[in-house]
Amino acid sequence: MMEDKFIDIEGVEMVFHTKKGVFHALREIDLKVAKGEFITLIGHSGCGKSTLLNLIAGLLKPSDGVLLCANREIAGPSPERSVVFQNHSLLPWLTCYENIYLGVERVFSATETKAQLRERTLAALALVGLTHAETKRPHEISGGMKQRVGIARALAMEPKVLLMDEPFGALDALTRAHLQDELLKIVAATKSTVVMVTHDVDEAVLLSDRIVMMTNGPAATIGEIVDVQLERPRDRVVLASDAKYMEYRTAVLEFLYRKQAHPAKEAA
């Protein structure tokens, strides 16, 4: 069934041709993501997490192997796979409303009326709790709010897959926790399929159905996968003293700091 492998990555290799020569970034990447699944990619800096995400986004072409989404080859970027970046990438001269509207217009203007586009935009703003900031421009709102607009914009396009590259990486711990909780609610409501890059072990365990752990580069590949069988909805306070939560957390820490421990100079 298609459901079993909504995203299908088979035998993917990524080689970059640089001035210094050929750099083999990823090797033998095989991964199947089911519809509605929440996957996080975790691994040390430079192992190729963003590269893998950009391959799924269609922003990069693999040197070998194949990537499919809903049984079709990923041939380039598409609103069916929208991306949220760490630096929110909002247009500074547009209001929050206009930033979201732009994405909505791109996807739905051929089939929907202006009133429907407006409705979608307002619904997306409400989903992330930013109705009150509708007319504000990015420089007038906080980092967490900017990130929420970015998430709203991505979700408003009703993507088949939501791709997130460290979406909360630049935020303080409290804002980050708040947005993780919000994301959990939104994903539960929209049943989105998500692939998210993170550096944060707790974030990975809290959010994921599966944590895909990558080996160190060059020629990085998928080392191990942790199947997180914690019931949803998840509550961070309850989980903090949950034995299974600790077990998953330890498994990821062991992979990162024992099995894939980085040379000291890289850790500095």
Ligand SMILES: Nc1ncnc2c1ncn2[C@@H]1O[C@H](COP(=O)(O)OP(=O)(O)OP(=O)(O)O)[C@@H](O)[C@H]1O
């Ligand atoms: N366009 C490119 N040309 C050459 N090398 C690249 C290119 N993009 C990425 N690389 C190299 O590929 C490797 C993987 O990079 P990538 O950004 O995917 O890692 P990452 O795991 O996302 O890192 P971080 O956690 O630090 O963001 C790195 O060694 C990087 O230098």
